Amino acid sequence: MDINKSIKCTVESCQHHANTADYCSLDCITVGAHESNPKSDKCTDCLSFERR
Ligand code: SF4
Known part of the structure; x- marks a missing residue:
C-alpha cells in the first residue's frame, strides 16, 4: 500500500x-466540519474516511 508522507493519520479503522x-495512502483527502462555526480541531473531520 502506498504511503503519502504529506498526510499523517492515526485512524487505523479507515481502509x-x-x-x-x-x-x-490516498493522494489527497477532503476535510470538512460538522459544526456550522468550527472553533477547534474537534469540530473537523476527514470526509474521505471509509470503514475498513
Ligand atoms: S482517508 Fe482520512 S481517515 Fe482515512 S486514512 Fe486517510 S486521512 Fe485517515
Missing part, C-alpha cells in the same frame, strides 16, 4: 490508512 505507519 485508506497505511497500516504499517501512521499515514494515509
Whole structure:
C-alpha cells in the first residue's frame, strides 16, 4: 500500500490508512466540519474516511 508522507493519520479503522505507519495512502483527502462555526480541531473531520 502506498504511503503519502504529506498526510499523517492515526485512524487505523479507515481502509485508506497505511497500516504499517501512521499515514494515509490516498493522494489527497477532503476535510470538512460538522459544526456550522468550527472553533477547534474537534469540530473537523476527514470526509474521505471509509470503514475498513
Ligand atoms: S482517508 Fe482520512 S481517515 Fe482515512 S486514512 Fe486517510 S486521512 Fe485517515
